[in-house]
Amino acid sequence: MKIFATYNIKGGVGKTTAAVNLAYLSAADGCRTLLWDLDPQGAASFLFRIKPRVKGGGKALIRGTKALDDAIKGTDFDHLDLLPADFTYRNMDLLLGDADRKPTRKLGQLLKPLAADYDHVFLDCPPSISLVSENVMHAADVLLVPLIPTTLSVRTLDQLTEFVAGFDGRRPQVRAFFSMVDRRKKLHLQITKDLTTERAGVAATPIPALSMIERMSVERAPVTAFAPRSVAARAYRALWAEVQQDPKPPKR
Amino acid sequence: MTTGGLREFVADTAEGEDSSLVAVRSELSAAFTVRQEPGAAGSGMHRRTWLDTFDWRLYKAGLTLQFEQARRGGRLVLSRADGTPQAEQPVTRWPRRPGLAEDLPPGPVRDRILVLTSPRALLPIVKATSTVSVNRLLNADGKTVARLVEDRVTVTAPNGNTAGGTTAELPPRLAVAEVRGYPGQARKAAGLLASMPGVSHASQSVFIAALTVLGRHPADYTSGVDAEITASMPAPVAVARLLLRLLDTVELNVDGVLRDIDTEFLHDLRVAVRRTRSAIKLLGGVLPADLVEHFKAEFKWLGDVTTPVRDLDVHLLGFDALTGQLVAASPDDLEPLRAFLARRRTREFRRLAAALRGPRFRAITDDWRKALLEVRDVDGPRRRRLTAAALALSATGRSFRRIAAHGAAITSDSPPESLHDLRKRTKELRYLLEFFAPLHDQVAYRKVLSDLKQLQDCLGEFQDSEVQRAEIGALADAMLAERAAPAATLLAMGEIAAKLALSQAEARTEFSARFARFAGPAGRERVRVLLAGEMQGRR
Numbered sequence: 084m085k086i087f088a089t090y091n092i093k094g095g096v097g098k099t100t101a102a103v104n105l106a107y108l109s110a111a112d113g114c115r116t117l118l119w120d121l122d123p124q125g126a127a128s129f130l131f132r133i134k135p136r137v138k139g140g141g142k143a144l145i146r147g148t149k150a151l152d153d154a155i156k157g158t159d160f161d162h163l164d165l166l167p168a169d170f171t172y173r174n175m176d177l178l179l180g181d182a183d184r185k186p187t188r189k190l191g192q193l194l195k196p197l198a199a200d201y202d203h204v205f206l207d208c209p210p211s212i213s214l215v216s217e218n219v220m221h222a223a224d225v226l227l228v229p230l231i232p233t234t235l236s237v238r239t240l241d242q243l244t245e246f247v248a249g250f251d252g253r254r255p256q257v258r259a260f261f262s263m264v265d266r267r268k269k270l271h272l273q274i275t276k277d278l279t280t281e282r283a284g285v286a287a288t289p290i291p292a293l294s295m296i297e298r299m300s301v302e303r304a305p306v307t308a309f310a311p312r313s314v315a316a317r318a319y320r321a322l323w324a325e326v327q328q329d330p331k332p333p334k335r
Numbered sequence: 336m337t338t339g340g341l342r343e344f345v346a347d348t349a350e351g352e353d354s355s356l357v358a359v360r361s362e363l364s365a366a367f368t369v370r371q372e373p374g375a376a377g378s379g380m381h382r383r384t385w386l387d388t389f390d391w392r393l394y395k396a397g398l399t400l401q402f403e404q405a406r407r408g409g410r411l412v413l414s415r416a417d418g419t420p421q422a423e424q425p426v427t428r429w430p431r432r433p434g435l436a437e438d439l440p441p442g443p444v445r446d447r448i449l450v451l452t453s454p455r456a457l458l459p460i461v462k463a464t465s466t467v468s469v470n471r472l473l474n475a476d477g478k479t480v481a482r483l484v485e486d487r488v489t490v491t492a493p494n495g496n497t498a499g500g501t502t503a504e505l506p507p508r509l510a511v512a513e514v515r516g517y518p519g520q521a522r523k524a525a526g527l528l529a530s531m532p533g534v535s536h537a538s539q540s541v542f543i544a545a546l547t548v549l550g551r552h553p554a555d556y557t558s559g560v561d562a563e564i565t566a567s568m569p570a571p572v573a574v575a576r577l578l579l580r581l582l583d584t585v586e587l588n589v590d591g592v593l594r595d596i597d598t599e600f601l602h603d604l605r606v607a608v609r610r611t612r613s614a615i616k617l618l619g620g621v622l623p624a625d626l627v628e629h630f631k632a633e634f635k636w637l638g639d640v641t642t643p644v645r646d647l648d649v650h651l652l653g654f655d656a657l658t659g660q661l662v663a664a665s666p667d668d669l670e671p672l673r674a675f676l677a678r679r680r681t682r683e684f685r686r687l688a689a690a691l692r693g694p695r696f697r698a699i700t701d702d703w704r705k706a707l708l709e710v711r712d713v714d715g716p717r718r719r720r721l722t723a724a725a726l727a728l729s730a731t732g733r734s735f736r737r738i739a740a741h742g743a744a745i746t747s748d749s750p751p752e753s754l755h756d757l758r759k760r761t762k763e764l765r766y767l768l769e770f771f772a773p774l775h776d777q778v779a780y781r782k783v784l785s786d787l788k789q790l791q792d793c794l795g796e797f798q799d800s801e802v803q804r805a806e807i808g809a810l811a812d813a814m815l816a817e818r819a820a821p822a823a824t825l826l827a828m829g830e831i832a833a834k835l836a837l838s839q840a841e842a843r844t845e846f847s848a849r850f851a852r853f854a855g856p857a858g859r860e861r862v863r864v865l866l867a868g869e870m871q872g873r874r
Contacts, residue, residue, distance in 0.1 A: 131478070132476045132477055132478035133478060134476075154516075155515060155516055156514075156515060156516030156517070157479075157514040157515035157516055157517070158479075159471070159478065159479040161376050164515055164516075303476075303477065
């Protein structure tokens, strides 16, 4: 079971759309795939038309009184399941803080029993730097970091890379990719070009800012499913291929 | 699609009519939006073939084997009768001809069925073509919460040997597939279907439903004698029924023998012929005398004509076991013998096939059936009204007494022929017990049968060893005559002959103990109890 997590401290950078589309593509390849919508706003759940509700809330899941397995819902697509968001996830930091030992490793432990059922797990994280995101970083094999091509977001990537490098033992591989790239903006194109060539770990495939991607909230489905031949779908497919091909294994 | 807890239904509908499916979709529309899902997993056309041996070994072991045809090759799926999968393996294609499990490529299905089916071939029993279409059942959010799977199945009997025609359409099968996390919605959909007129729960698997519609039922062949006879039935009627049942077995196996599907068709045919001959000899007194005389000779001919191929089959089937016993010689030394046996079998098989296709065999089966039906259906004169129970009692008692007397006279100095002769008598008793099995008390029957089997095994070992030894000698002569015998092969054959002599000697030493158990005071008592039950049946 390989765990991918889409993470950025900022909101509105394309985390959820990436998680939803990459999870869909993974399932379409025949891999048994689970997407966990960790964001209390429940955008990923909404896109799959699944109610953002878990019986017993986040508390039951984190405390283990309800197994993750029991909360999982089948999506409309083969091999793709979703663990819905719940509004109580907004308190997840507190719940994780209650964990007796190793509060930063709790999510990873909760996912372990699913190893036999899924080939890929995608964690869609809420934007923040918190105990939840630290848990996600410890649980993930690959951190997928969407970047808006601005100087500021490049700084964010540096900070994140440094933070992860400070982990004891197992560290996730950090894979950034440019998101919401506006091809009419010179700066966007410049930063995208420079960084993909200069920095290791930055994917060559950018995800453009496209109205087709925004349409996902109307269609309530991954763009890769409802418009598979669109530019947007092609970009996600190229990104997925690139992410999988990465030869560098995460340091353990 | 994450599915689980399939709920299956059958729509009662006239052949080729789709109105019931339309009604089903409209019923479900009350609670869900029903939307076709073209290209859904599992939809489209599927071809499968159910396989089993002629004597239903897999079915009797609670298993079903399916070959699922794919665009390229396919896979074999072994499941329990309730559909629980047991094993599967890919196969490039299923041979047009029935095949043996040992001819399959290595894999979990082969491993699981090899011992069970060997040496019988796997025959196609039913072929089915399914057209599957899938409908999504959506909730108010447009989310798929269950699926309705419609399966229209056309079934074919590959051999055409069915009562209900060779092709038939099954009533459409419907299944509600659960989507993970929405069990209540699947229950709801199933509830709606269950309450619809013209829709009922599927009580049979597709396989069983297919057999039924083709006029067959599972395990409709057995090599055993299970004639319908009762104690009070007139003896000639009971004997005619027995013999008709045996004739059925002969005729059912002819096609398999002629197509040379596996060795056991001929074996079953021969056993039925042997049983027929014993029945004519021991019970023929109640049949018209001229009939008995004629068919005694005809069935002897039939038995004789089948012997050479069966003898060669026995050699070839046991060949690996034989080479496994070699100590001095190498198994390869015997390969020329195997090749020689195979060549001989080809020749003998041609003779056998000609005989079974010829007029004499057809005359035997046709005339014999006609004559037996006459005896069965025409009431004889009242004064000769011997019952089946009385016949069983006298014939079984006489047979047992003969064995007891014959066996008691055998000493260590007796010639081998005396043991061979006793073996024939025990075989006759065995057949009598089996013929009249429905009339016996089952506990008493099993006790006598168990003693008898042990005695028969010992006598069988003794005689078979001797016969095989003689045959190996004859084969060596024949191979020399045909210049097909290297010295190493002859030496290896000599070693086999020596082994056979040893096992024969062992059987001889065991004989007295086995015989004492069967015919001594305790054995006699068991037979007395068995026949006392018969006496009661007679009254």
